[in-house]
Amino acid sequence: MDNLGIDPRELESAFSLFTEASNQLSLAYADLQQQVVSLTDQLEIANGNLRRELDEKAALSRRLSLLLQRLPGGVVELNEHGVVVEFNPAAGLMMKSLCLGAVWQQYITEHLQASNGPDLWLSQTENGERRISIMVNDMPNEHGKIMLIHDVSDMWELQRALTQHKRLAAMGEMTAGLAHQLRTPLATALLYSAHLAKPELSDQDRQKFGQKNLARLRHLEVLIQNMLSFVRGQDVPLESVNLLGLLNEAQQMMLPQLSSHQISCVLNVSSGADTLAVSANRKELLGCVTNLLDNAMLASKKGDIIQLSLTLNEGMAEVNVEDQGCGMSVEVQERLFEPFFTTKKDGTGLGLAIVSNLLTRLGGEIGVNSNLGAGSSFTIRLPVLYCPTKV
Structure with missing residues (x-):
């Protein structure tokens, strides 16, 4: 070693x-x-938890899929381009020819028709024509939309029958009022007719009584027409009505009468309201607006200005008619929409009742705000037309 x-x-x-x-x-x-060893145990636990979560999610997916298949209501999913990417069997039954890949805008144009009331549509199915309700919802954190479809045909028929029964009940209550409304102009017409039968009546007086008699008979005709309109409440075809165009037309229609009374009517349209449209019968809705304008004119005095306004408020289109006239008491306002209630000498008392009934059928309403000596303001509120072609 050394x-x-x-x-x-x-x-x-x-x-x-x-x-x-x-x-x-x-x-x-x-x-x-x-x-x-510890990490292996933890991984096994994590894998077990993950497998359980996957199994639970798979089970939930199966349940949701089964629920979607069995739902009596229709469900349609649209992607960001408005193309149908999924729908359940109920939707297929309620909407004929609906298929995956269909462009919703094109489908609406070809297969659905606007019905009476907001969000209601007519659809041709294997069981005939059905009324369906379409509600659109945005999907959270997604660009597509979910559409919920309900068949409301039976409910609509029940509501229609109930409305008709209410009208008939109201008609029974109004019989006494109707008799009074008819008796007064009829008695006046008979009196004028009796004068016309006098041989010694001069031609000038005969012409005068003849015109008065004709005026009373025309008043009777208007009263009967209004009564029939109130009682029947028949459905009429609805269409998309641009409110600005309708208000312009109403303003022009009333212009000669307003000018003769030296009263002005100013149309005010809020920002963005010029394109507002509602689902209604144009002729009937035009009659509602001209009725309010006529009432405002009769309540106004020479030199007054009637304000006709169009605004959008919380998804509802609002048409407001405001005058500077004599106003109304609270007691009058409470009875204003009752059939045969009127403060006019020659009024039928059915004008505002018909307006109220019509707006109710369209899913809208009418309100009044008035003070004696400070004028009156009538507001029509209607749901803005839902247009599924824009989804």
Whole structure:
């Protein structure tokens, strides 16, 4: 050993260091093995939890899919381009020829027709014509839309029957009022006719009584027509009606009468309201507006200004007719929309009742705000036309 020049103490020291390093490596390896076991256990637990979550989500997906298939209401999903990407069997039954990949705008144009009331549409099905309700909802965090379809044909028929029964009940209550309304102009017409039968009557007086008699008979005709309109309440075809165009037409129709009374009518349209449209029968809705304008004119005096306004408020189109006339008491306002209630000498008392009934059928309403000596303000509120071609 001396010949090799190695100090035994150095060799012993090196061996000790090697032994210590070997022990440290053994300990590190054992610790590493323990960590591997722990991580393996944690991974197995995580995988188990993940498998359970996947199984639960798969089960939920199956249940939702089954629920979607069994739902009596229709569900249609549109992508961001307005293309049908999914629909359930109920939607297919309620909307004939609906298919995946169909462009909703084109489908609406070809297969659906606007019905009476907001969001109601006529659809041709295997069981004939049905009324369906279409509600559109945005999908959270998505660009598409979900459309909920309900067949409301039976409910609509029940509501129609109930409305008719209410009208008949109201008609029974109005019989006494109707008799009075008819008796007065009829008695006057008979009196004028009796004068016409006198042989000694001059031609001038005969012409005067003849004109008065004709006026009374025409008043009777208007009263009977209004009564029939109120009682029948028949459905008429609805269409998309641009309110600005309708108000312009009403203003022009009333212009000759307003000018003769030296009364002005100013049309005010709020920002963005010029394109507002509602689902209504144009002729009937025009009659409502001209009725309010005529009432405002009769309540106004020479030099007054009638304000005709169009605004959009909380998804409802509002048409307001405001005058500077004599106003009304609270008692009059409470009875204003009752059939045969009138404050006019020659009024039938049915004009505002017909207006109120019509607006109710269209899903709208009419309100009044008035103070004696401070004028009156009538407001028509109608739901803005839902247009599924824009989804």
